[in-house]
Amino acid sequence: MKKTWYLILGTVWFFQLTLWAWPKFEYDPHHPFLSTDFQKEINLLTQSEVTYGNHVELLIDALSSLTKKIELAKSAQKTIFLSTMIFLTHLDPLMQEFCDILIEKAKSGVSVYFIMDEANSYVDSGIFKKLERNGIHIVYFNPLFGGSDPIPFSIRMHEKYMVVDGTQAVIGGQNMYDERYPFLPFEAMNWRDTDIYVEGPAAQQMANHFVDVWASITNQTGPQKIEITPGELELDPQKRSSHLGEARYLYNEPYTGNKWINAYYLKLIRQAQHHIIWAANQVVLTEEFEIALKEAANRGVKVLLMTNSWSTAWWQPVWYQYFFWTGYRPFFGSNVELRLYQSRFNHSKILYVDGVVTSIGSFNHDYMSLQNDAESTVVSYDRDFNEKVLKQLVMDLEDTSGPGFWAWLFQLFSRN
Numbered sequence: 001m002k003k004t005w006y007l008i009l010g011t012v013w014f015f016q017l018t019l020w021a022w023p024k025f026e027y028d029p030h031h032p033f034l035s036t037d038f039q040k041e042i043n044l045l046t047q048s049e050v051t052y053g054n055h056v057e058l059l060i061d062a063l064s065s066l067t068k069k070i071e072l073a074k075s076a077q078k079t080i081f082l083s084t085m086i087f088l089t090h091l092d093p094l095m096q097e098f099c100d101i102l103i104e105k106a107k108s109g110v111s112v113y114f115i116m117d118e119a120n121s122y123v124d125s126g127i128f129k130k131l132e133r134n135g136i137h138i139v140y141f142n143p144l145f146g147g148s149d150p151i152p153f154s155i156r157m158h159e160k161y162m163v164v165d166g167t168q169a170v171i172g173g174q175n176m177y178d179e180r181y182p183f184l185p186f187e188a189m190n191w192r193d194t195d196i197y198v199e200g201p202a203a204q205q206m207a208n209h210f211v212d213v214w215a216s217i218t219n220q221t222g223p224q225k226i227e228i229t230p231g232e233l234e235l236d237p238q239k240r241s242s243h244l245g246e247a248r249y250l251y252n253e254p255y256t257g258n259k260w261i262n263a264y265y266l267k268l269i270r271q272a273q274h275h276i277i278w279a280a281n282q283v284v285l286t287e288e289f290e291i292a293l294k295e296a297a298n299r300g301v302k303v304l305l306m307t308n309s310w311s312t313a314w315w316q317p318v319w320y321q322y323f324f325w326t327g328y329r330p331f332f333g334s335n336v337e338l339r340l341y342q343s344r345f346n347h348s349k350i351l352y353v354d355g356v357v358t359s360i361g362s363f364n365h366d367y368m369s370l371q372n373d374a375e376s377t378v379v380s381y382d383r384d385f386n387e388k389v390l391k392q393l394v395m396d397l398e399d400t401s402g403p404g405f406w407a408w409l410f411q412l413f414s415r416n
Contacts, residue, residue, distance in 0.1 A: 023274075023302065025355055025386075027242070027355045027356060027387070028354070029242070029243065029383075031273070031355075031356045032271065032273075033271070033353070033354065033381075034356055034381060042267065045260075046248075046261075046264050047258070047260060048205070048248050048249065048250055049228075049230060050230075050246060051202050051247055051248060052232060052246055053231025053232060054199065054200035054201060054202045054203075054382075055197075055198070055199040055200055055245065056196050056197065056198055056247060056385050057196060057197040058196055058385070059196060059197055060192075060194060061179070061193055062094075062180050063094075063178070064195075065170060065172065065195040066094045066098065066178060067094075068170050068195075068197055069170050072168055075168075079112075079166060079223060080102065080105060080111070080112045080164055081207060081210040081223065082112075082113070082114045082115070082162045082176070083114075083115040083159045083161055084157075084159070084161075084176045085120055085156060085159075085160060085362075086123070086176065087121070089127050089177070090124060092178050094178050095178060099127060099130075099131065102131060102136055103130075103131065103134040103135075103136070107134065107135060111137070112135070113137045113214060113222065113223050114131070114139075115139055115141060115210070115217065117141050117142070117157035117158075118141055118143050118144055119144055119156060137222070139214060139218050141217060141374070142254070154372055155254050155373060156368075156374070158368070158369065159251070160176075161210075161361075161362075161376055163203055166207040167199060167200070167207075168197070168198070168203055169197070169198045169203035169207070170196070171376060171377070171378055172194050172195030172348075172349070172362070173193045173195065173281075173347045173348055173349045173361075174193045174194075179191050179347070190344065190345075191312075191344060191346065191347050192344050192345070193347045193348055194348035194349070194350060194360055194392070195360070200231060200245070200247075201231045202248065202378055204228045204229070205228060205248075206378075207226060208228065210223070211224065211225045212225075231245065242382070242383035242384065243356075243382060243383060244382050244384065246382060247380045248379045249378055249379075250264055250377050251376045252369070252373070252374065252376075254373060259370070259371075261359075261361075261369075264359075264379070265351060266288065266289065268351070268353045268357060270292055270296070272301045272353050272354055273301065273354055274302065275301060275304070275353070275355075276293070276301060276302070276303045276304065276353050276354075277390075277393055278303075278304070278305050278306070278351050279305075279307070279349070279350045279393060280306075280348070280349045280363070280364040280365040280369075281307065281349065281366070282307055282308060282313075282320065282323050282327060282366050283305055283307045283323070283327035283328060283338070283365055284323045284326060284327040284366040285330070285370070289365070293305070293336050302337075303336045303337065304336075304339060304397075305337070305339070306339045306340075306341070306397065306400060307338070308341050308346060309340035309342060309403075311342055311343075312340075312342065313345055323366070339397060339402065340400055340401060340402070341399055341400055342400060342401055344399060346396060349361060349364055349377075351363075356381060358379070358380045358385065358386045359377045359379045360377065362375050363377050
């Protein structure tokens with residue numbers, strides 16, 4: 001009897017070990033995604049440019065992201081560009097400090113420009129009036145009344161980034177408020193997020209994108225573009241083999257505009273060789289992406305979609321719960337593996353492919369990001385950074401399980 005139990009426990013232990021040990025970090029400096037020809041192809045496909053000499057840092061959770069943004073705001077000498085979907089200061093000491101710094105900088109001669117999603121501006125409208133009275137330039141994306149949105153609330157400014165002096169930036173999934181919910185007496189809505197700090201040419205690309213968006217909204221002269229210095233290609237063989245400091249900035253224009261992120265992600269998925277880890281808020285993919293992911297999994301690529309479960313997203317709107325059914329359904333019975341967070345809502349948006357590509361920004365694997373909203377992301381080819389991202393993904397993976405109940409429910413209804 002004891003031998004039987006030892007065998008069972010040993011089998012379970014081995015299964016868990018093999019599951020959580022995957023994937024090990026590997027970085028092939030000769031991977032096709034890193035080749036000059038492939039990068040030139042992507043330049044044309046996405047109307048972007050790979051840059052060198054960037055410095056990137058991983059920022060986990062609200063505290064590290066907001067602290068970095070406060071630090072950058074304090075250091076600003078010329079300009080502060082800010083774009084976000086949600087901006088809240090209610091009972092939030094960090095955000096109140098941030099607003100005070102913006103006002104102080106504006107009064108000292110720093111040009112502060114702010115693009116705010118109008119649908120979400122009504123939640124804390126008083127702060128925007130205060131900022132404008134103190135010299136901060138604010139424009140509102142897609143007005144609810146008289147705007148171009150064919151379906152109210154369906155097209156939003158989902159980009160979340162801040163650029164200081166055109167050279168330093170923070171970008172990711174973190175909105176402008178403390179996601180730790182410090183004003184609540186419990187942690188049921190405490191969530192995870194991921195941002196990155198970027199310094200160098202990729203931040204310059206982000207700054208110029210902000211200028212373009214500002215001009216498209218206002219049709220007026222606003223902040224000026226800067227000349228981008230792509231950075232020098234590192235020729236040291238050891239550093240070159242790690243592609244240190246290589247990055248590119250990509251964005252999606254809203255609704256019927258250009259979808260550069262879509263194009264790049266599809267290219268990666270269709271040509272991935274080993275593994276794809278795609279972590280995001282919710283899964284509601286278009287048919288094109290569903291097919292691409294299934295085909296990748298069928299040819300032997302390990303495809304892992306990480307997203308939220310009912311236990312982490314119970315407080316979300318009803319339509320969000322509906323996505324648990326419609327979003328998961330296409331992958332039941334396929335080789336694509338769904339992993340659902342169990343103890344903490346995870347708002348991160350990360351694509352990790354073959355160890356050589358990491359993308360972090362505002363881009364979810366849902367139809368809002370794919371079709372409707374304005375989105376931004378930074379792609380890193382830096383070996384050291386990508387290894388850190390994988391370690392974080394594996395930690396997040398430990399808080400997941402498969403969609404057992406939903407898979408059972410789908411199979412039940414499929415038989416009837």
